[in-house]
Amino acid sequence: MIQQPVLEQTQQKGKSQLYNILVADSMSKEGLAPLLSNENVNCVEKKVDEVEDLSVYDALLVRSATTVTPELMDQMKNLKIIARAGVGVDNIDIDAATKRGIVVVNAPEGNTISTAEHTFAMIMSLARKVPQATMSIKNGEWNRKGFQGTELRGKTLGIVGFGRIGTELSKRAKGFEMSVLVFDPYLPTSRAEELGVTTADLDELLSKADIITVHTPLTKDTKGLLGMENIAKTKKGVYLINCARGGIIDEEALEHYIENGHVAGAALDVYEEEPATNHKLLAHEQVIGTPHIAASTKEAQLNVAAQVSEEVVNFLDGLPALNSINLPTMSKELYETIRPYYELTKKMGDILSQVMKTPVQEIDVQYGGEVADLDTSVLTRALMAGFLSHRVDAPVNDVNASLIAKERGIIFGEKYLTNTVGYSNLIKATVQGEGRTFTIQGTFVKEYGPRIVRINDFNVDFYPTGHLIYIQHSDKPGVIGKMGQLLGEHNVNIATMQVGRQQEGGDAIMMLAVDKEVTDEVVKDLTSIEEITYSDKIEL
Numbered sequence: 195m196i197q198q199p200v201l202e203q204t205q206q207k208g209k210s211q212l213y214n215i216l217v218a219d220s221m222s223k224e225g226l227a228p229l230l231s232n233e234n235v236n237c238v239e240k241k242v243d244e245v246e247d248l249s250v251y252d253a254l255l256v257r258s259a260t261t262v263t264p265e266l267m268d269q270m271k272n273l274k275i276i277a278r279a280g281v282g283v284d285n286i287d288i289d290a291a292t293k294r295g296i297v298v299v300n301a302p303e304g305n306t307i308s309t310a311e312h313t314f315a316m317i318m319s320l321a322r323k324v325p326q327a328t329m330s331i332k333n334g335e336w337n338r339k340g341f342q343g344t345e346l347r348g349k350t351l352g353i354v355g356f357g358r359i360g361t362e363l364s365k366r367a368k369g370f371e372m373s374v375l376v377f378d379p380y381l382p383t384s385r386a387e388e389l390g391v392t393t394a395d396l397d398e399l400l401s402k403a404d405i406i407t408v409h410t411p412l413t414k415d416t417k418g419l420l421g422m423e424n425i426a427k428t429k430k431g432v433y434l435i436n437c438a439r440g441g442i443i444d445e446e447a448l449e450h451y452i453e454n455g456h457v458a459g460a461a462l463d464v465y466e467e468e469p470a471t472n473h474k475l476l477a478h479e480q481v482i483g484t485p486h487i488a489a490s491t492k493e494a495q496l497n498v499a500a501q502v503s504e505e506v507v508n509f510l511d512g513l514p515a516l517n518s519i520n521l522p523t524m525s526k527e528l529y530e531t532i533r534p535y536y537e538l539t540k541k542m543g544d545i546l547s548q549v550m551k552t553p554v555q556e557i558d559v560q561y562g563g564e565v566a567d568l569d570t571s572v573l574t575r576a577l578m579a580g581f582l583s584h585r586v587d588a589p590v591n592d593v594n595a596s597l598i599a600k601e602r603g604i605i606f607g608e609k610y611l612t613n614t615v616g617y618s619n620l621i622k623a624t625v626q627g628e629g630r631t632f633t634i635q636g637t638f639v640k641e642y643g644p645r646i647v648r649i650n651d652f653n654v655d656f657y658p659t660g661h662l663i664y665i666q667h668s669d670k671p672g673v674i675g676k677m678g679q680l681l682g683e684h685n686v687n688i689a690t691m692q693v694g695r696q697q698e699g700g701d702a703i704m705m706l707a708v709d710k711e712v713t714d715e716v717v718k719d720l721t722s723i724e725e726i727t728y729s730d731k732i733e734l
């Protein structure tokens with residue numbers, strides 16, 4: 195039973211602690227059983243603005259309705275853990291929690307099936323115009339001609355983002371005899387084969403799919419992924435679905451293509467701004483919508499509430515949190531010593547992820563010189579966090595990086611580097627992907643900061659920050675001129691440039707620092723220069 199509001203600070207009860215827990219959003223009572231039946235827990239179910247004294251609570255449980263701001267955390271002076279009964283933690287200020295040493299946990303698996311099923315309900319509703327026909331008959335009409343639909347059998351479903359929800363959706367689509375095409379740059383081929391799905395690059399998926407549904411996290415890379423340019427590449431008459439996060443399908447672009455008839459229909463459960471009341475897209479007959487309820491089933495709510503309740507009880511009892519997405523800050527002393535290398539390894543991971551936009555099997559990190567005497571596991575986790583932050587939804591940090599890497603089948607290890615080639619400290623990281631390996635080496639130079647000193651077999655020396663362009667090319671006269679002219683035509687100003695080669699006329703690399711972020715088009719145009727074999731942008 196939910197107990198009465200707590201008025202006193204956490205106290206000793208016999209030998210054990212009595213914990214005060216605030217459940218601020220509506221949650222399954224059955225799921226909350228591990229809390230409600232625990233005699234060491236005093237559980238209050240109230241919205242935060244209805245609570246008189248927030249300072250007594252040890253734990254805060256939320257769904258998406260409560261926004262957990264730094265100001266709220268400051269009022270909850272005793273708070274040790276915030277638990278999100280669901281996947282997305284965009285309503286919680288993770289950095290503010292981490293700075294205050296508050297652990298944040300979520301329940302990543304509990305609502306997967308419900309969300310996949312809701313997405314399928316959206317697909318069927320679009321194909322058979324169920325919501326529109328319902329509106330019509332409720333208005334007293336008997337219109338048997340206005341709602342001609344389309345069969346799903348034989349149609350191609352394009353799934354963008356093939357994680358937990360995408361995978362479950364593909365199983366359901368196959369039951370309806372649909373073909374499934376999947377785009378997920380981080381999906382290992384072996385996993386796709388295991389699940390019996392056909393992978394494609396984004397352009398191929400866009401041009402072949404009859405129905406396209408997105409199931410990626412909302413990141414810098416996925417925001418507006420289906421925008422003006424990419425929707426234009428889809429088949430005329432395509433159906434688009436977003437049950438992931440508002441903004442992955444750009445709402446302006448969607449409206450444009452709905453209005454000109456290119457997109458036959460769209461289904462939305464999530465919106466760029468929520469709550470989305472009187473949304474302009476929903477005024478269109480072809481657009482159907484639900485108010486962010488893909489995970490609102492009895493089962494999903496029970497699962498997520500049970501998962502976080504158990505997590506909170508364990509954590510307060512001193513056990514490690516299973517689905518932690520942050521970490522209480524490390525000791526100040528350790529922080530000061532390790533901090534320069536920490537920043538370097540995080541950036542090295544960040545760079546590696548951006549130049550290896552392919553599935554990755556293994557990451558190997560070697561430490562030489564002074565840095566090898568420190569707790570390098572902290573640094574390896576920072577590198578993994580930098581690497582994974584481009585690929586997953588939740589904030590990745592040193593606590594959860596290893597768990598996420600394991601979930602994604604990435605093996606990582608540490609070795610001792612014997613030869614530091616004259617540097618007082620040297621860190622070497624090698625990423626092994628499908629048919630490609632990439633190595634970078636970095637050092638921390640006192641007074642100067644972090645430097646990247648080698649890329650694959652080429653010596654370089656650059657400061658890992660800002661807007662960078664990485665180019666592989668053959669060492670022939672005139673390449674630099676052609677590259678400079680092309681960037682000039684795109685109004686891109688080169689700030690600094692590093693060139694590395696092993697021998698005259700052989701393979702070479704360039705690392706350019708430019709004054710603004712370049713577009714994907716510029717990166718692609720660079721490879722139209724005959725001598726350039728590869729180019730990529732790196733944003734740090």
Ligand SMILES: NC(=O)C1=CN([C@@H]2O[C@H](COP(=O)(O)OP(=O)(O)OC[C@H]3O[C@@H](n4cnc5c(N)ncnc54)[C@H](O)[C@@H]3O)[C@@H](O)[C@H]2O)C=CC1
Pocket residue numbers: 281282302305306309354355356357358359360377378379380381409410411412413415416437438439463464486487488489490584585586587
């Ligand atoms: N509408 C709702 O109520 C719910 C929405 N969600 C949202 O659904 C999304 C997916 O959830 P899960 O499948 O559990 O996550 P997941 O982490 O298992 O899968 C996400 C997949 O997206 C892929 N990905 C990342 N960046 C990509 C890119 N640029 N292009 C293509 N693929 C990319 C990842 O490799 C991964 O396989 C999350 O954003 C989550 O917040 C989840 C539950 C309920």
Ligand SMILES: O=C(O)CCC(=O)C(=O)O
Pocket residue numbers: 257258279280281282283305486487489490
């Ligand atoms: O029902 C909810 O709490 C929202 C679910 C959701 O969007 C998520 O888990 O990411």
